[in-house]
């Protein structure tokens with residue numbers, strides 16, 4: 001609760017004090033948005049061409065075959081349909097995501113969600129419902145919030161789409177460092193997600209956009225998708241703030257990254 005109040009007051013101050021850059025605090029020229037030019041320049045957007053399912057950017061159009069999928073998705077396609085990411089998980093985007101997730105910078109959800117709306121334009125159709133990837137309640141108590149649920153709330157506010165921030169529940173905590181390979185991570189998150197029963201009827205026959213801060217191996221998103229489809233959702237698409245690429249995962253394996 002105390003954590004939550006600290007976050008809340010920080011969020012509030014952000015709105016009453018004339019804000020500089022939301023990331024570094026530098027002064028911003030009038031009408032310059034929430035990030036200064038330097039921080040903005042540090043963002044690497046996921047621009048086309050990218051994989052239609054997992055949003056990994058292609059080095060060139062040569063990799064994008066007629067189906068628009070990367071090799072991995074073509075071989076073992078995920079259960080969800082489309083995947084969209086605002087940024088590649090590096091530099092500035094990484095700072096924003098980590099700040100939101102571990103640094104209590106809940107106001108970053110506003111910035112990230114704004115860019116996620118641009119990235120997810122084609123999947124945020126009128127009839128979709130937004131559902132966040134859940135975190136385990138032990139983590140929720142410690143952190144005071146689920147960063148994906150914060151993103152969902154802002155996305156819903158920006159787009160007017162319906163949202164169910166508590167639709168999914170995580171039965172047990174999983175170790176974040178074990179998400180290095182798709183197979184290993186898949187085994188770990190198998191059967192870890194459940195649908196809260198009071199959302200069963202509400203979600204029946206709906207198209208879901210599943211929201212998270214980052215997409216790494218996709219195993220967590222897949223576990224959520226499986227539960228949603230088993231409970232008669234028509235389709236699931238994925239929308240994340242940042243896509244962790246293979247390179248980033250390898251760097252983290254070497255201990256350079258702390259996510």
Ligand SMILES: [Zn+2]
Pocket residue numbers: 021022023024025026035036037038039040
């Ligand atoms: Zn800045």
Ligand SMILES: [Zn+2]
Pocket residue numbers: 051052053054055056069070071072073074
């Ligand atoms: Zn892919």
